[in-house]
Amino acid sequence: MTAPLLLPFPAPPRAVRTAFDHLRQAEDAGLEPAGLQLLDRPWDPAGCAPRVRAQLWPWLDDxxxxxxGTHAWQTASAIPSCWPAHPHLVAELAVLACLRVVAGDAPTPHALEEWHRYALPGFTTRMADRLGIGCPPGRHLDWPARSWAAAHDSAESAQARRDLFDGDTGHGRSAAAAGPSARPLRGATP
Structure with missing residues (x-):
């Protein structure tokens, strides 16, 4: 027996299908955008309920x-096995997978052609740009920009940014009393 030429796209789990159905029903009913925010969106895992994420993670792994197996001919297009340790891959893979479900459900081939033309190459290009040579098989590399993120998150950096924001808007103290932090940002005209 020979292997099939193409493997079928992994079917989304029940919780993901249910989320799509609820969103479609809410849209058909004309639910206000504020109400739609209460529904799970599988393409944005951080906003999904834990019961949805429990089914979403294994599906995204599939x-x-x-x-x-189907689209990664070059190593730069291959998703590393440590993808869950890369938040940008988690976010983008969820979107790509959900777009593929919607395209596969379309009554004509146009949506699937657009997925192949735009979504998939966009994903692989961004992944390659962000990972570089990245994580070789079986060897996850730590986040190279960790020190930059830590510096951004420090109390001192956050206060310096707030001072610049306050100086720009005049909040918190007068611009004259604000001193150097009230100077316009680089490239801004006074």
Whole structure:
């Protein structure tokens, strides 16, 4: 028995299908955008309920494997096995997978062609740009920009930014009393 030419796209789990159905029903009913925010969006895992994420993670892992086996001819296009340790890959893989479900459900091939033309190459290009040579098989590399993120999150840096914001808007103290932090930002005209 020979292997199939193409493996089918992994079917989304029940919680993901239910989320899509609820969103479609809410849209059909004309639910206000504020009400739509209460519904799970599988393409944005951080906003999903834990019960949805519990089914979403294994599905996204299957999708990553399917993408690697079906679309990753070059190593730069392969999703590393440590993808859950890369927040940008988690976010983008969820969007790509959900777009593929919607495109696969379309009554004509146009949406699937757009997925192949735009979504998939966009994903692989961004992944390669962000990971560089990244994580080789079996060896996760730590986040190279960790020290930059830590510096951004420090209390001193946050206060310096707030001082610049306050100086720009005149909040908190008068611009004359604000001193050097009231100077315009680089490139701004006084």
């Amino acid at each position: 999708v990553a494997g399917w993408l690697n």
